[in-house]
Structures are given as structure tokens and as C-alpha cells.
Amino acid sequence: MSKFLVRNCDLGNLDDLSVKRVDILIENSRFAKIAERIDAREAYGATVIDAHGMLALPGFTDTHTHMYQTFIKGPLDDIPITDWLIKLFRIEDIMDEEDYYYATLLASLSSLRFGTTTVNEMGSFEYLDPIIQAFEDAGIRVTYGTSTTDVAENPETPIMSIDEALRRSEILYSKVHGRNNGLMKASVAPAGLPAVSREMAQALKKFANAKGIVYHTHLGEGKMETQNVADKYGLNGECEALYEFGILDKNTLLAHSIWLSDHEIDLIAQSGANPVHCPNTNMKISDGIPKIAQMLQKGINVAMGCDGEASSSTRDMVREGRAGSYLQKAITLDPTVMDAGTTFKMMTVNGARALGYDDLGVIREGNQADMILVNMEDDLAVVDNDHRIGNLLYAGDGHNIDTVFVRGELKVRNKKIQCFDEQQIIDICQRRIHNLNERIRKM
Ligand SMILES: [Zn+2]
Structure with missing residues (x-):
């Protein structure tokens, strides 16, 4: 050491x-x-x-990521969200094992280069081995969960049974949790209620509670999708559904959290759950703007994340923090909200706390x-x-x-x-991305 x-x-x-x-x-x-x-x-x-x-x-805590998307920044620029999601799933299918390894490695190294020391990844199960190898080779701290869905939100949504999801969660937990001398932790990561049933959400929450790991999900990202969930369950919103299902607590991370009523923000405050603000994604793919200032005022532990580069195009947490701060100042007409100190805490200790660390995110003996x-x-x-x-x-x-x-x-x-020749990694990734782009063009 x-x-x-x-x-x-x-x-x-x-x-x-x-x-x-x-x-x-x-x-x-x-x-x-x-x-x-x-x-x-x-x-x-x-x-x-x-x-x-x-x-x-x-070091920064990037609290919501899909690192493998570092290879697909360009092909998904400037297209409507429904097409974006379908195209994303199709591209994921034509990436091979080495693409997943190098995309995750490239994202991990650029995260480290920009001061991010911890990421909270919602990733693939099919390519779990090369992905966790890339995280280990980069030496970044990671919490890893596999994106899980069982409701066909669109024709490309991968569907699996609850038994299969639990089987995968068990395998992921045994391979990941505590790996790399404890730098890796496992999570469960159901994608979000538009594509996840009540039964699946509750089964994965039960698994997470039994293992003492976090539940990482998207919440209230698309306006229409959020309304569809509310209508399906006869409730006022997607967050209310999570509350009714018993999912909300301090070990739950809620990426985006945009389309929430004031009552739902109160439910998050009472439960101790952790929204994750991803402003570059929210702006670039036109999700909307979450009520972060209101959440902070209610004492909610809001973290920040760069999300996947297919939607944010960046792994730079400083750019992410600035975007979030400016957006909140603009929509509240209050320049005091998300001040620099608060924003850096969201980028560091709040994320560490959300991921269950009590000895991380603060420089202290x-x-x-x-x-x-x-x-x-x-x-x-x-x-x-x-x-x-x-x-x-x-x-x-x-x-x-x-x-x-x-x-x-x-x-x-x-x-x-320090641990890799940067130019060599850039050269390898340039070649692989070009090759992938050729395959995307023929899709
Ligand atoms: Zn995401």
C-alpha cells in the first residue's frame, strides 16, 4: 500500500x-x-x-452513470427521446465484448482524469465480466447494478422474469461485491417503473435489503412516461407509486426525479431517499428541469451524476455541477440557490452518503x-x-x-x-468507435 x-x-x-x-x-x-x-x-x-x-x-462522486455509452456520444445527438431509446438499445446489441471493455475503460479513465473517484453504474449483465474488468483495471471506485426491465416500454425493451432478475442479481453480487479490495460494491438497478412491474420492483428491493445494498433506479425522467405510470396505478405520480410499493428509503437512489409533485418531494424528504441530479442529460434530451432548489430546502440529500454519454456527452462533473447550478438559479430567479459550496457537496459527500459510505467524500483524518x-x-x-x-x-x-x-x-x-498510456487508449478507442459507427450506419 x-x-x-x-x-x-x-x-x-x-x-x-x-x-x-x-x-x-x-x-x-x-x-x-x-x-x-x-x-x-x-x-x-x-x-x-x-x-x-x-x-x-x-474526489467527485458521479452518482448516476452508464459508462459503456462513452462509445456512442455522436450517433444519438439531437433526436427525439422515443427514437433515442430505441436506437440506444439497438446499438447496445451490436457492441461486442471488447467494445464494452474499452468503452468502460475509456469512461473510467476520463472520469478519473476529471477528478471523479466514485461512480454509481447502471450497466449490462450480458457483458458483466469485461465491464468489471475495465473498472478494476482503471482502479476507480464503483457501485454496479445491472439494468433490469420486465415491462415492454418499446419494441426493443429487454424483458425478463423476476426469477431471472433475482438469479442475475445473485451472480452479480457474488462477482462484484467487495471486489478489488472493496473498491467495488453491488447494487440492484431496475431501470424505472415505466419498464418495471410492481412485483419486480418489490422483489429487487427485498433482495437489496437482504444483502444491505442500494436500490438504484430512474424516476420521473420523461413527462409522458411518468404520467403513464401514474395512470396505470391510479396514483398522482411515479414517485407515489414507489412510495406505495415500499421502495423509498435512505438506501434508494432516484436518478433525475424531474416530474414530481410537491407532495412527492415531501415523500422523498420523509423517506430519506436520494435524488440524483443529471442536468446535462435533462437539457440535451429535453427531459425537463427538476425542482432541486426545493428539494435542498427540505433537507433532501441530492447527489449529482453525468449519466451516460449517449445523453449528456460528458464525464466532467465540474461541467455537470455548473449546468445544475445555473439551471436552478434561472428557474427560481434566485442566484443564492445551488451556491458553489452546496454544489460541490452534492458532487462529493452527498453522493458518497447516498451510496452508503460514512467515511468518504470529506477530507478528514x-x-x-x-x-x-x-x-x-x-x-x-x-x-x-x-x-x-x-x-x-x-x-x-x-x-x-x-x-x-x-x-x-x-x-x-x-x-x-498514471496506470495507462493515454495515447494508446485513445488510438484503440478511435479505431473501435469508427468501426462501431460503420456498423450503426448499416443498422
Ligand atoms: Zn440513466
């Missing part, structure tokens, strides 16, 4: 946006000591990182050492050392992140991925 002494970094305070110059000792994958000065003898054997002038923040160092001294766009936290969010982007630690291991240094 590695040992690092990070010298002279400026530790960001997300409550008041101040910074404090400190040394940080990382040992046994945790923050062992944080102090104004750590004596070299205390850090004997540590690799010293000179972080002078760099802002230290917790004893916590797991997932941390980023931000270098804003080589970028014309972000010159102003007195407002670095706000400037990173509003003027910067993921390219400003210089150094990334995942559980005390160095993943990015000097803005370069």
Missing part, C-alpha cells in the same frame, strides 16, 4: 469557500494526518507530492483517501487565487484537475493518467 505526503496544499472548506494551507499524510488508504506542518520523520518512507498552490477537494488537487495556475480562464472554489465551478472544468487519489493510490498526476 502506498504512502504519500502531500505538502502545502490549500484545503478547501465547502461551508465558507475558504482555504487553509496544510500538509496531508496518506497512509493505509486513509487520511492519516492533516496539519499545518507534518515532520518528515512522521512521513518516513512516503512519496512527497509538492502541491504548492493547489486546491485540495474530495480517518476517512478514505479519495482526493483531488486542482492546479489553476496554468490556465488563462481561471486566474484568481482568492476565489478558487467558485472559479473552478463557474469558470473552470475537469481539465483543471492535476492530481487524483483513489483510496490512497495515485491515479492522475500532472494532469496525466
Whole structure:
């Protein structure tokens, strides 16, 4: 296990946006000591990182992802949502095992490059082995669930029985949970009630409760689909249905959460469930705008996610946070909502908490050492050392992140991925994406 002494970094305070110059000792994958000065003898054997002038923040938690979609950013641009979903399913079917491996690897490496240390993936079961191998090779922290459906929302929706879903959940749990020295966790991931029956939702929730894992689903993303669910069950909304089915609690993650009544927001607040805001997707595929400011005001633990790149086109959590903050300011006519500190907490500790961690997402002695160092001294766009936290969010982007630690291991240094040759991965992925695009054209 590695040992690092990070010298002279400026530790960001997300409550008041101040910074404090400190040394940080990382040992046994945790923050062992944080102090104004750590004596070299205390850090004997540590690799010293000179972080002078760099802002230290917790690593980002990308709390809703479909990483394999990194290969299909282009083919799904600018088309209506129903066609988008059908085309997405068809493309997934013509991707092969190596496409899934490299797409997941590319997404994991670009996430790390942009400061994301944890992802919450809703992915494939058919290609589980190459996908989890890619996550393991990249060394990113991941919670993994397999997208599950049993209601034909469109002609391409994959249908399976509840028994089959439980069989897959059991296999996934045994292969994934605790893998890579505990960096991987399993989840259940029913896609969402437009494509999931009440019985399937309840069976998977029961499985999740028995295993102590999270229930990760989409909620209230499409306006029409949300109304269809409400009509089907004679209720006022999709969230009410989840509540009635006994799904809502603090171990439930609700990606999007757009089409909710005020009453449903109260149900989420009472239950402790965790909405995940994915604003770039919500804008690009015209889903709508969730009432995030209202949720925050009610004390709801809202996290953030980049979703899949077929809908968001990005793995950059800074761009995601900025988009979310601007949208809420614009629709509420209130510039104080989703302020920089709140937005960075949504991008870090709120996601970690939603995924069941109580020792992640905050740089504190004893916590797991997932941390980023931000270098804003080589970028014309972000010159102003007195407002670095706000400037990173509003003027910067993921390219400003210089150094990334995942559980005390160095993943990015000097803005370069450490465990792979970046150019080699880019070349391989360019070839594979071009080849896939040729197959898509013939579809
Ligand atoms: Zn999604």
C-alpha cells in the first residue's frame, strides 16, 4: 500500500469557500494526518507530492452513470427521446465484448482524469465480466447494478422474469461485491417503473435489503412516461407509486426525479431517499428541469451524476455541477440557490452518503483517501487565487484537475493518467468507435 505526503496544499472548506494551507499524510488508504506542518520523520518512507498552490477537494462522486455509452456520444445527438431509446438499445446489441471493455475503460479513465473517484453504474449483465474488468483495471471506485426491465416500454425493451432478475442479481453480487479490495460494491438497478412491474420492483428491493445494498433506479425522467405510470396505478405520480410499493428509503437512489409533485418531494424528504441530479442529460434530451432548489430546502440529500454519454456527452462533473447550478438559479430567479459550496457537496459527500459510505467524500483524518488537487495556475480562464472554489465551478472544468487519489493510490498526476498510456487508449478507442459507427450506419 502506498504512502504519500502531500505538502502545502490549500484545503478547501465547502461551508465558507475558504482555504487553509496544510500538509496531508496518506497512509493505509486513509487520511492519516492533516496539519499545518507534518515532520518528515512522521512521513518516513512516503512519496512527497509538492502541491504548492493547489486546491485540495474530495474526489467527485458521479452518482448516476452508464459508462459503456462513452462509445456512442455522436450517433444519438439531437433526436427525439422515443427514437433515442430505441436506437440506444439497438446499438447496445451490436457492441461486442471488447467494445464494452474499452468503452468502460475509456469512461473510467476520463472520469478519473476529471477528478471523479466514485461512480454509481447502471450497466449490462450480458457483458458483466469485461465491464468489471475495465473498472478494476482503471482502479476507480464503483457501485454496479445491472439494468433490469420486465415491462415492454418499446419494441426493443429487454424483458425478463423476476426469477431471472433475482438469479442475475445473485451472480452479480457474488462477482462484484467487495471486489478489488472493496473498491467495488453491488447494487440492484431496475431501470424505472415505466419498464418495471410492481412485483419486480418489490422483489429487487427485498433482495437489496437482504444483502444491505442500494436500490438504484430512474424516476420521473420523461413527462409522458411518468404520467403513464401514474395512470396505470391510479396514483398522482411515479414517485407515489414507489412510495406505495415500499421502495423509498435512505438506501434508494432516484436518478433525475424531474416530474414530481410537491407532495412527492415531501415523500422523498420523509423517506430519506436520494435524488440524483443529471442536468446535462435533462437539457440535451429535453427531459425537463427538476425542482432541486426545493428539494435542498427540505433537507433532501441530492447527489449529482453525468449519466451516460449517449445523453449528456460528458464525464466532467465540474461541467455537470455548473449546468445544475445555473439551471436552478434561472428557474427560481434566485442566484443564492445551488451556491458553489452546496454544489460541490452534492458532487462529493452527498453522493458518497447516498451510496452508503460514512467515511468518504470529506477530507478528514480517518476517512478514505479519495482526493483531488486542482492546479489553476496554468490556465488563462481561471486566474484568481482568492476565489478558487467558485472559479473552478463557474469558470473552470475537469481539465483543471492535476492530481487524483483513489483510496490512497495515485491515479492522475500532472494532469496525466498514471496506470495507462493515454495515447494508446485513445488510438484503440478511435479505431473501435469508427468501426462501431460503420456498423450503426448499416443498422
Ligand atoms: Zn440513466
